[in-house]
Amino acid sequence: MLDLLEHIRWEGDALVILDQTLLPTETKYVSLRTIDEAWEAIRVLRVRGAPAIGVAAAFGMYLGLREGRSLSFPAFEKLAKKQGEYLCSSRPTAVNLRWAVERVQKLIRQEKARSVSELVDRLLEEARHMIEEDNAVCLNIGRYGMELIPEGARVLTHCNAGGLATARYGTALSPVYAAVQQGKRVAVYADETRPLLQGARLTAYELQRAGVPVTLICDNMAATVMAQKKVDLVIVGADRVAANGDFANKIGTYGVAILAKEHGIPFYCAVPLSTIDLKLSSGEQIPIEERPGEEVTQGFGKQTAPTGINVFNPAFDVTPHKYVTSFITEKGVINPPFKKNLSNLFKTE
Numbered sequence: 001m002l003d004l005l006e007h008i009r010w011e012g013d014a015l016v017i018l019d020q021t022l023l024p025t026e027t028k029y030v031s032l033r034t035i036d037e038a039w040e041a042i043r044v045l046r047v048r049g050a051p052a053i054g055v056a057a058a059f060g061m062y063l064g065l066r067e068g069r070s071l072s073f074p075a076f077e078k079l080a081k082k083q084g085e086y087l088c089s090s091r092p093t094a095v096n097l098r099w100a101v102e103r104v105q106k107l108i109r110q111e112k113a114r115s116v117s118e119l120v121d122r123l124l125e126e127a128r129h130m131i132e133e134d135n136a137v138c139l140n141i142g143r144y145g146m147e148l149i150p151e152g153a154r155v156l157t158h159c160n161a162g163g164l165a166t167a168r169y170g171t172a173l174s175p176v177y178a179a180v181q182q183g184k185r186v187a188v189y190a191d192e193t194r195p196l197l198q199g200a201r202l203t204a205y206e207l208q209r210a211g212v213p214v215t216l217i218c219d220n221m222a223a224t225v226m227a228q229k230k231v232d233l234v235i236v237g238a239d240r241v242a243a244n245g246d247f248a249n250k251i252g253t254y255g256v257a258i259l260a261k262e263h264g265i266p267f268y269c270a271v272p273l274s275t276i277d278l279k280l281s282s283g284e285q286i287p288i289e290e291r292p293g294e295e296v297t298q299g300f301g302k303q304t305a306p307t308g309i310n311v312f313n314p315a316f317d318v319t320p321h322k323y324v325t326s327f328i329t330e331k332g333v334i335n336p337p338f339k340k341n342l343s344n345l346f347k348t349e
Contacts, residue, residue: 002177002210004163008047008055010128015059019046020164024205035064035083042090042097045196049165050239050275051134054096058127060087061104062120069117076116080105092287093248093316094239095277100130131167137272138169140330145175145235145270148326148333149186153179153232156189156222159250160202161237161270171237171270173207175328180212187213189231193250194219195296195313219252226263233266235328241269241276245321245338246283251314257323269319270328276342283318291315 007018014031021044022028030046032038038060041047047056064083068076084101091097107126108119149155161172169177179186188207193199200216207214217225225231234256238247247269260267280286293311297303305311327334327342334341 002181002212004168004177004210005206006168007164008052008131008167010059010124015056015063017041017047017056018164020048020202021046023164023201032059033063035060035087038063039087039090042087048198049160050094050096050237051138051166051171051272052164053091053094054100054274055127055130055134055167057087057097057100058104058123058130061101062123062127065123066120069120071116073112073116076119077105077108077112080108091289093289094275096239096272096274099274134167134272135169137274137330138166138171138174139178141171141270141272141328142169142174142178144330144332145268145328146178146182146184148233148266148268148328149175149179149184150232152185154187154189154230156191156225156231156234156256157203158191158199158219158234158236158253158256159193160198160206161235162203162206164202164206165237171272171328172235173203175235175270176207176212177210180210187215189215189217189222189225191217191219191222191252191256193252195299197299198250219255222256223259226259226265231260231263231265233268234260235268235270238269238271238275239316240280240286241271241327241342242280242283242286243276243278243339243342244282245324245327245336245342246286246318247271247321247324248283248286248288248316248318251317254317254319254323257319261323266325267323268326268328269324272330273345276329276345278343278346283320286316286318288318289315 014033019028019030162170190199190203204216238249241247291313296311297305
């Protein structure tokens with residue numbers, strides 16, 4: 001059995017998360033008891049990865065509303081709207097955050113016949129259910145995705161779309177874990193993923209902990225590794241997928257997709273349906289978060305660039321759908337044409 005971390009859970013009166021900003025050298029769990037603490041944890045990446053952010057946001061809504069038991073329903077609903085917008089301001093790109101907030105707000109409207117106190121309890125129940133739901137979704141992604149991984153495969157991934165980015169099992173890494181549990185020999189190349197090193201600090205950490213062979217490479221080494229025929233397929237996650245199949249993921253993913261195309265290597269994107277945003281027709285409409293320049297110039301406490309230098313630090317880039325071989329979802333592997341086939345996923349919802 002693979003050793004996969006439980007890094008987000010409800011315990012007592014708090015949401016307990018593993019502080020991912022401290023990995024891999026320190027394993028520390030922190031308790032979040034207010035919506036402000038949930039906002040801060042999402043903003044500074046103590047919890048990160050689109051599905052995990054969604055789960056944290058659902059608990060954040062509960063934390064922001066649990067003191068409102070004595071409110072009238074209209075006042076409670078108004079507060080839910082205000083708290084939802086506040087949480088969504090923490091990070092704009094990952095659609096799962098707003099998806100989770102809107103799911104909570106919809107639940108409030110649907111169950112308005114309950115007392116407000118009962119509604120508050122119902123919100124906690126829904127947030128806890130979302131952990132179970134995410135685990136089931138990721139396991140299904142793994143089951144479908146492992147069929148794309150041949151025996152002896154060498155997989156390249158970018159950033160972290162493993163268990164640390166979801167409730168437990170991951171999106172991009174779930175097929176890897178499923179293939180290994182099936183008995184296949186699989187090895188992974190993990191891009192370090194500048195500037196915050198999610199690949200080095202998180203992906204390499206969780207794969208090593210799970211006993212999956214992993215080799216860490218700098219981002220600018222991917223082309224050489226592919227040219228040396230050491231990569232059989234690429235699997236990445238996403239923070240938002242547009243209706244036409246363009247998708248946003250951690251900065252650097254676009255370059256990896258181009259390299260894979262040039263070298264004839266299949267390029268897969270593993271996502272839950274909650275990450276697909278059919279309201280956006282193309283990737284041009286995906287909002288891209290820009291983060292502080294200090295992440296580049298003073299990463300992890302050491303200055304590595306001249307004082308006062310201008311910095312451009314987008315957290316994500318958009319990969320056009322033409323570079324995607326297939327999407328791996330909880331409902332199966334989705335091939336082109338993506339505009340039609342991604343839309344069809346929601347017709348049976």
